[in-house]
Amino acid sequence: MEAQQLHRGRLIDHIQLVVRDLPASLRFYEAVLGALQIPLGGQTDSYFWADELFVSTASSPAANGHLTGRHHLAFQAKDREMVDAFHRAALAHGGRNNGAPGERSYHPGYYAAFALDPDGNNIEAVFHGAHQRSASSVLITF
Structure with a gap:
């Protein structure tokens, strides 16, 4: 899989989700990412x-069949x-x-709002509001 740019210093380098139905996932993620003004990089x-x-x-070379x-x-x-x-986009697109x-x-x-994608992944959109503090001072417990 290719990335467009290398960003050093991030906590997470990348995330890969391996899904059962790629067209269904594409419809879901195009809709929710579009609602968040995040464009697809490619396909x-x-x-x-x-x-x-x-x-x-699962048949993608990077997925190892799982x-x-x-x-x-x-x-x-x-x-x-x-x-x-x-949330509206998520529910309207699977x-x-x-x-x-x-x-x-x-x-x-x-x-925040939460939706399960077509494979059951819990996808959230969050706005931290006017009370947002710097990332180094936020402590969120689960």
């Missing part, structure tokens, strides 16, 4: 990517409206509700 017959998220079939397990991915949203748009848009108790101003 082939066996995978597609956006930034450092790669989604592939589906991934359930994951939780959280995408940052610019505002509450973007979180709402993410996702299942896993938490309607709303405030969460993780910290003041944490506004």
Whole structure:
């Protein structure tokens, strides 16, 4: 799989999800990433990517023939409206509700929505609100 740029110093270099139905996943991720104003980087017959998220079939050479397990991915949203748009797009394109848009108790101003993608991965969009602190001072417990 190819990446467009190498970004050093990130905590996560890339994420690969291996899915059962690539066209269904493509429809879902095009919709939710579009709602978050994140463009797809490209696609082939066996995978597609956006930034450092790669989604592939089990037959893709990088997948080694195995589906991934359930994951939780959280995408940052610019505002509450973007979180709402993410959730609407997810449900309209094969996702299942896993938490309607709303405030969460993780910290003041944490506004998020959750959807399960076609393979059951828990996909979130979050806006940290006016109370957002710098990344080095945020402590979120699960």
